[in-house]
Amino acid sequence: MGAFALIAFGWLGRKVRSDLAGGMTIGDYMRSKLHPFGYWTMIAILLITSIEGMFVQGMAGGVLLNILFGLPIPLGLLCFFVFCVLFAGIGGIRTIHRFANVQIVITFATAILIPVYFFIGKGVEHVFNGLRLYHPYLLVLNNHEGMLFIVTGVLIGFGQVFVDQATWQRLYMMEEKKVVPTFLLSGLIFATIPLAFSAMIFIVLFSGGFHDIFSLLFELVRKIDTLFLLVLFVLCSFGAITSAFGAGLHSMISLMVNNVYQLFRPEASERQKIRLGYTLAIVTGAVSFCLTLYFTPTLLDLLFFFGIIYASLFLPVIVIILTRGRASNFIIISAIAGLASGYISRLYVDNMKAIWIASSVTALVLLLYLCIASVHKHYMRTKART
Amino acid sequence: MISFEGFTLLILFFILAPIIEAIALLFLFIFEKRIDLLENRNVKIELEKELQQALYNQLNQQIQPHFLFNTLNVILSLARLNRTRELVRALEVLSQFLKFKYKSTEPLISLQREIDYTEQYLEIQKLRFGSRLSIQLDCADDLLSACIPPFVLQTLVENAFKHGLERKMGEALLKIRISSEDEEVRLEVIDNGSSGMEDLSHEAPPTEEPQLEKSGHGLDNIRRRLHLCFGDHAQLSLSPIEEGGTQVLVVWPFVLCDPYESEVRG
Secondary structure, eight states, X not given: OHXXXXXXXXXXXXXXXXXXXXXXXXXXXXXXXXOHHHHHHHHHHHHHHHHHHHHXXXXXXXXXXXXXXXXXXXXXXXXXXXXXXXXXXXXHHHHHHHHHHHHHHHHHHHHHHHHHHHHHHHOHHHHHHHHHHHOGGGGOTTOHHHHHHHHXXXXXXXXXXXXXXXXXXXXXXXXXXXXXXXXXXXXXXXXXHHHHHHHHHHHHHTTSOOSSHHHHHHHHHHHOOOXXXXXXXXXXXXXXXXXXXXXXXXXXXXXXXXXXXXXHOTTOOHHHHHXXXXXXXXXXXXXXXXXXXXXXXXXXXXXXXXXXXXXXXXXXXXXXXXXXXSBOHHHHXXXXXXXXXXXXHTTTSOHHHHHXXXXXXXXXXXXXXXXXXHHHHHHXXXXXXX | OOXXXXXXXXXXXXXXXXXXXXXXXXXXXXXHHHHHHHHHHHHHHHHHHHHHHHHHHXXXXXXXXXXXXXXXXXXXXXXXXXXXXXXXXXXXXXXXXXXXXXXXXXSOEEHHHHHHHHHHHHHHHHHHHGGGEEEEEEEXXXXXXXXXXXXXXXXXXXXXXHHTGGGOOSOEEEEEEEEEETTEEEEEXXXXXXXXXXXXXXXXXXXXXXXXXXXXXXXXXXHHHXXXXXXXXXXXXXXXXXXXXXXXXXXXXXXXXXHHHHHHHO
C-alpha cells in the first residue's frame, strides 16, 4: 500500500523541491504555500497525526515487549518511549541514520530467512491445507471485503505517506536529482518486505484461528523455535519500530521548533529550542502512557480511526503541491469538511465506510472549489479582454 | 479459490521478491559511490572540454592581432611607396579577409576554406612583391575537405614572408604542398628566403628543445592548437633547406569535415 504512495510521492517530491528548495520540514513548505489560516490548521492536523503515529508505534513496541517478556502493555510502552526518547531525542537524526544500514540488513535477513526456514521445514502443502481448513476466505480470489480492505489501505497509505513529516524531512535531506530514484527504491522495498511478512503470517494462520493481531504476533514468536531466528525477528521488529518512532519523534520536534515555536519566539536560542524538543518528546511519552492505562485499542482500530484524517488529507495535499503560487484556504476547508463528515458518519456506519465518506466529501468539496476557481478565472480573463 | 500450484507460486514469489530486492539494494550500495564517481568524472570531463574550448578560442583570438599588425605593416609600406592602386586593392582584400576571419569561430574548418583565406593574404603580398613573387600551390582535390584548425596555413605562409621572403633579394619563391600519407595529411610550406632561424630563436622561449624546433609565437600557437585538437597525433617541424630557405612540415590525422557546412560557410 505504502509502496505506490512512496513512488508517487517521489514524483511530487520533485515539484516540492523546485517550489521551495531551501525548506527542511513539511511545515516550511506549507508556510510558503498556504495562507495563515490554512497553515495553522495544517500544523494542528500534522501535530495530531504525528502524536498518533508515535502512539501507534509505542503501542506496537509495548505489545512486543508484552509478548516477549510478559511486561504489561502500559509499562512496556513506557520503557519503549524512554528508550526511543534517549535514542532519537538525544542522539538526533545522526544516530537514527547510523543505525539505518544495520536495520536494513537485519530486516532483509528476517524477511528472507524466516519464511524460507518455515516453508522448507513445514512444507508448502501443509500450510496450504491448514489455510484451506481454517481460513478458506484467504484463498478466494473474488473476496470483495478483502479487496475493499486493500483499496481502503491504499487510500490511507497514500494519505499517511503524503503527510508524514519524516518522509518530508528525508525529501529535503537528499540530493534533488536522487529524489525520484530513492523514493522508487523505497517503494519497491515497501512492496517486497510486507510480502515476506504476509508469508510469515501464513505460517501462523495455517495451524488454527486467531483472536486479534496481537495474538498473531504472539503465535509467530511462539512458533520461531530457533534462537537465532528468534533473536533476528526481535531485532528486526524492534529496529523497525524504533527507527520509525525515532524518525517520527525527530520530525515532530523539528516541526514544532521550526514552524511553531520560532514563529512565536524568533529570538529563542538553539539551547531553548532543543529543551523544548525534549520536553515535547517527554510529554508525548507521558500522554501515551496515560492513554494506554485507560484503554488499549487494537492497531487496526487505531489505523481506521486515524485513517479518516489521512483519507481527508490525501487529495488536498496533492492539490496544494500542484497549485502554482499560494493555495487557497478552500483546499484546507475541504480537508476539514472531510474530517468532520468522516467522524460524524462514524457514529452511524462502520469505520471503513466512514473513511470512504471522508475522502469522498473532501473530493467533492475540492472538485467544487476547482470548478468555481476555473470558472472565475475564465470570467475574469474574458472581462479583462472586453 | 487458489489452487495448490497457485499458492506455491505465490509463496515462491513472496520469498523470492525480498531476495531479489536485497540483491538489487546490495548492488546499489556497492556501486552507488562508483556511479556518483562516474557522474562526477563526466562533469569533470565536460568542464575540461569547456576549458579547452575557452583556451582554444583564446589562442584563436591571439593570432589575429599578430596577423593584423604584419599586414598593416605591408599596407604601410605600400603607402610609403605611394603605390595607391595596390594600396586600395590591399585594403579591399584585407577587408574581405578580416570579414571571414572574425566570423570564423568553429574549432576546425575544411582545408578548402583555409586555402581561400590564405589566398586572400597572398593577394596582399602579391601586390607588394609584384612579379618578384612566385607561388606554387599543390593540393589534391580529395584533400580539400580534410579538417584543419583555422589559420594554420595562413600563419605558416605569413611566417615564411616575415622571417624569410621579406629579406630575400631577387625572386621570392613560396611552395605550398599538401599531400596525404597513411591516413595523415602533410602540409609543407617552403620558402627560398633566409632561413630565419636566428630570428625565430629570439621569439621562442629559451627552454625550447633543439635549435631547429624553435619557433615564434605563431608556430607555438599552431602547435598548441594542433595538440588540443589531435593530441599527440599531430606534429609540426621546422627545418632549414641546404640551398637556402626554410621548410615547415605539419602532419595531422585525416578527418573529413562536414561537406555541407564547408559548402555553406565557404
